Amino acid sequence: MCGIVGYVGQRDASSVLIRGLRLLEYRGYDSAGVAVLTNGDFALRRSVGKLQNLEDLLAESPATGHSGIGHTRWATHGRPSEANAHPHRAGRVVLIHNGIIENFLALRAELRANGRDFSSETDTEIIAHLIDGYLSDGDDLAAATRRAIARLEGSFAIVVMSVDEPGRLVAAKSATPIVIGLGDGENFVASDIPALLDYTRDMLFLEDGEMAEIDSSGVRVSEFDGTVVERDPRRITWDPVTAQKGGYKHFMLKEIHEQPQAIIDTMRGRLLLEDGDIFLDDFDLGKEWWKDVERMDLIACGTAWHACLVGKFFIEKFARIPCNVDYGSEFRYREPILDERGLLVVVSQSGETADTLAAVEEARRKGVRSAAICNVVDSSITRRADAVLYTHAGPEISVASTKAFVTQLTALLLMALFLGRRRGTLSAEECRELIEAMVHLPSPLREALALAPSIETMARRYVKAENFLYVGRGLNYPIALEGALKLKELSYIHAEGYPAGELKHGPIALISETMPVVVLLPKNGSFAKTLSNMKEVESRGGQIIVVTDVEDDEIDQVARDVIRVPSVHPMLMPILLSLPLQLLSYYVAEHRGTDVDQPRNLAKSVTVE
């Protein structure tokens, strides 16, 4: 959820940058900074915490000039600190970056071997050093940037400036958004449209694999290989709300598409790939608190409760701590057995859900430690719990939860790995393998999202359905529950989720030609068993929709529709499988004409019991 702003023109650059960063404030951040070209060098101002801290710093120590770059950061590689805040400087270059550089360890080692020193723990700083190195070879800024990005793996949006080319910004994009705002004798660059709407409505959007050279009189767009791109600007007529929807028809669709970035934001600064460990310094329950945890209670409501069901798998597998999962509304009334060897973890997007909050209060009354996995900073639940692990999903405006859910799954996995490493139930090697899989997860998630047009077409076939079943096994069973909840909430079609093995114990009586059954069929240890369950449905005439990462003719013969997703680590499958199910619910609802963002009878935060 980092924010990027850049400016070149005649105005006071600091003011433009701060104004743009303010308009991106809703995305959240832990530090911010600007670099402004002043008298032939960069004035770099950075501070931790609120944007106001940066403004105070600029009031004390102004950065005066007409071109510059600014950034708000959520910590990724390296903790929130002034040294880790952007912009980063290396020699003649300053640079801001959104995204994650996956091969940064190898690049940093190479740069160190070439005598480069680093002043931060970030992956970003290596990009600045690469570019500065290529400038020393005699390249201009655009050529040096081109050479540097050819070395990068991962996702990035960068904006870079050099002291040698005053009044010039170079931006590059790969999988993370960049928009260029066109003015009269001035130009802008940002990560998001709302940051620029105060200044211009004429925008150029960079595509993946493209760069832009920007000065006050024009913009030159090219592909990473140098091929020039001719692109007409678009005039953005969106009102501020549509701008916030990013041009999507609904907030829900925007939020579905934000999920690869959202889970990156949940992982930021928490993965220690080299050590095979998880870093949770913002989650503090006291000295070595993990040693004496003998059981855990995971409490939540709705979608967050489904996340807890998956979390139980993660925690029991990696940390070997027995876990109980309960609804907030049930837990508080059933005289739960709680004692000081337990840890109560509540999961909530809003941090305001009354029944979940009551569970934290129950824990406090009984002197039991409590922790929250939460999205909304400083919400009631986060203020009551002893420790908080923020999901950093950014604002979720659609009532139906999507990115909050996958980030809750991610946070629960981080917690399980953290506990497993501390308690000696998970080796560094096993943890490293999972961390690597997590770092690579955004790409398959994007591939799954690219299935949206075919899912939209498929959804038309089910608009008239009156009932749906969803089945899955193991840690994907809660995803079947979540898929059914999403469909109910959005389309008002009755839907139920079941463990696939439970079908024959009753629900199979419901199967007929009018019953769509969504089967979650990933390649894992229970693949063959779930396949047999699917055949049981087929022989009773059910309309099967399979979501699978397996290429197998048998599946195609049995199923009416197949949604084929990429393969990922089995522990990450619940995250991946959630996406096509969200899209299916979204498009069925859209075709039925329901109010997707604000379904009837529902509220975003349920503050009543």
Ligand code: M6R
């Ligand atoms: O804010 P919370 O995560 O505590 O909210 C819990 C549920 O009310 C919420 O997940 C609800 O089920 C959503 N509408 C699901 O899409």
